Amino acid sequence: MSVYTIFYFPVRGRCSAVRMMLADQGQDWTDEVIKMEQWSEGTLKKSCIFGQLPKFQDGNFVLFQSNAILRHLARKHDLYGLDNKEAALLDMANDGVEDLRVKYAILIYKEYETGKEAFIKNIPAELKPFETMLAKNNGGKDFLVGNKISFADYNLVDMLSNLEVLSPGCLNVTPLLKAYVDRVLSRPKLKAYLESDAHKKLPINGNGKQ
Numbered sequence: 001m002s003v004y005t006i007f008y009f010p011v012r013g014r015c016s017a018v019r020m021m022l023a024d025q026g027q028d029w030t031d032e033v034i035k036m037e038q039w040s041e042g043t044l045k046k047s048c049i050f051g052q053l054p055k056f057q058d059g060n061f062v063l064f065q066s067n068a069i070l071r072h073l074a075r076k077h078d079l080y081g082l083d084n085k086e087a088a089l090l091d092m093a094n095d096g097v098e099d100l101r102v103k104y105a106i107l108i109y110k111e112y113e114t115g116k117e118a119f120i121k122n123i124p125a126e127l128k129p130f131e132t133m134l135a136k137n138n139g140g141k142d143f144l145v146g147n148k149i150s151f152a153d154y155n156l157v158d159m160l161s162n163l164e165v166l167s168p169g170c171l172n173v174t175p176l177l178k179a180y181v182d183r184v185l186s187r188p189k190l191k192a193y194l195e196s197d198a199h200k201k202l203p204i205n206g207n208g209k210q
């Protein structure tokens, strides 16, 4: 039995970066898939501190909020920078990814028909801060911060992969980001996970839009 358990809907959504990180770090986990019928019944929702999934267990330790889960695992598996300043820069980057993820979720779940064109038009502006961060770190040849992968890299690469599905070729305007995404996605353990049925069978989002 694995020490880590993820309770989530049968989607990639807010657990994709967590799963990518665990897979790439050679960690095992159990997926407890929560179908809508079970969720609508209400008991599990009432037991979740914010009334939402994902729920995460590290042994008996229970945690909610996808970014808190990423950070907990980052502290445990040394994916949170080399010092306080690197950690702060990673927090900055990850908060930027969160802002983008919220806009993406609003598009997918609320405004897909009316807002898609404007969202796609604005992608280059959304990418620019991350391209700038990369450029400032060894000319973009490494990761967001330093020369070691971090929790924020998994979160950013997952988000950018979703944007590539929404608007194929959208990363072409930011060549450093594009090369970085390709580099991270070609890491052997991560690549094997992304090619697995466990990953491929899950839709990106819960409403079939992408």
Ligand code: 6SG
Residues within 6 Å of the ligand: 009, 010, 011, 013, 014, 035, 036, 045, 051, 052, 053, 054, 064, 065, 066, 067, 205, 206, 207
């Ligand atoms: C939705 O928003 O999947 N959690 C979601 N929705 C159910 O009753 N800040 C936190 C975090 O970072 C945000 C949590 C997040 O962890 S994720 C949740 O719990 C609720 O509020 C996106 C997602 N949506 C799919 C979905 C869940 C319920 C209705 C739509 C799955 C798809 C259709 C049915 C089941 Fe469905």
